[in-house]
Amino acid sequence: MPYFVSSAARSAAATAGPGRVLLASPRGYCAGADRAVVTVEKALDRYGPPVYVRQQTVRNAHVVRALERRGAVFVGATDEVPEGAVVVCPEHGTAFEVHAEAARRGLTTVDASCPRVTKVHLEARRFAREGYDILLIGREGHEEVVGALGEAPDRVHLVGGPDDVPYLRVADEGRVVWLSQTTLSVDETAVTVHALKARFPAVLGPPGDDICYATRNRQATVRRLAGICDLVLVIGSRKSAAAARLAETAVLAGVPAAHLVDCAEEIDPAWLRGMSTVGLTSGASVPEILVAEALDRLAAYGFDDVEVIGAEAGGPEWRPAGVAWLGDDRGF
Ligand code: SF4
Structure with missing residues (x-):
């Protein structure tokens, strides 16, 4: 269905376009x-x-x-x-x-x-049973974090970021492990893990990556978009941790501007002024119809040349050694 654009909005974007849209793959539903x-x-x-x-x-x-x-x-x-x-x-x-x-x-x-979340919760339970203190990197109040804290309330310590590390108190510094929420920023988590290793040299990591493949692959693609676009648009709910991390990842990777929008109507034509290349992606719970509507709106403003972009030029998506590519980019 073509997207309706008012004449006022059209004139707001009058100095935009003709432009390109680089459409992230993978994106959307995990x-x-x-x-x-x-x-x-x-x-x-x-x-x-x-x-x-x-x-x-x-x-x-x-x-x-x-x-x-x-x-x-x-x-x-x-x-x-x-x-x-x-x-x-x-x-x-x-x-x-x-x-x-x-x-x-x-x-x-x-x-x-999601099985990836269950994996983190089971890891928390197992390490607590084995007498470890668990340093859980995550966002306070997120359902997944609340669930993991509930697995072993006396043993799991929430770590919001590197600033929390000096204040951590554990029973035995030789018996600590870090785990993480599945939808965090890969880059920010790496900084926190670095701080944990400096404070607790014996700290173990999770048996497999806790940040899920869907989150990693979407962030890797956004990082690439950030390097070649003037603006990155992320379609997703402001309540979604994964969508918010995508916009943050784009900014951290150096894109001049990034916006998180719920739907096409929220794309402000003023953002497009003076831009030539717009990156577009979507959060893990966003249906493709919302992406199609965003593409229609961008096309109405002159951004009608669309190219699909993956995480690496011509390369495969990130995945651990030994994990087969099954052609389904929504994978856990
Ligand atoms: S982002 Fe999707 S695949 Fe990853 S843990 Fe959450 S629900 Fe599972």
Whole structure:
């Protein structure tokens, strides 16, 4: 569907274009977000509406509206769900207390946890059992972090960044391990890990990377875009940690300007003045239709030459040795 652009907006961008759009690949839905939406759909099929869904499960307003039309009811917390009802818990995990509260109230809980998040939670549990103090790099209050802290409250210490490192107190400095939230900035996490290694020389790392492939590959592509674009646009919810990290990654990688927008309407034509190359990507819970609408809007402003760009010129995406490329760029 062509995107409508008012004459006022068109004149605001009058000095922009003709320009290029470099479209990131991979972008958009990761396997975990895709799985969460499918889980809600399957719960609706199996139990019938209403199915209650914790808000953090699906962050994109477009997808939320589609699921609401089928009978999903989005709630902020489990205590808003009527007793005996069905509730879907988010892909970035659920704190132990939330599961316990759901059981007390007779709720049927459908778990949409992403396997990558479950991996971090299981690592926290295992290292705590083995007597380690766990230094969890993450954002305070994020569902995934709350879940990991709940695995071993006495053993897991939240590390927001390098500034927190001097204040950490552990039982045995020879028995510490760092883990991380799955959706952090790869670059910022590396700085924090460096500080942890300086403070605790014996610190272990996670058995496999905690930041998931979807997050890494999207950030690697944005880093490349930042080096060759005048402006990077990220489509995604402001509530999404992964989308916010994409915009931050672009700025850290040196792009003159980056904006996080919920949808095409939020692209301000004034941003395009004097620009010749715009990079476009989307967060891990954003459907392709929103990218298509953004491309339509950019084309209306003269940015109609679109080229798809990967993480490396002609190269494969980053992935650990031994992991096969299966042709699905949404992978965990
Ligand atoms: S961003 Fe990564 S960890 Fe989060 S849901 Fe997607 S695949 Fe899973």
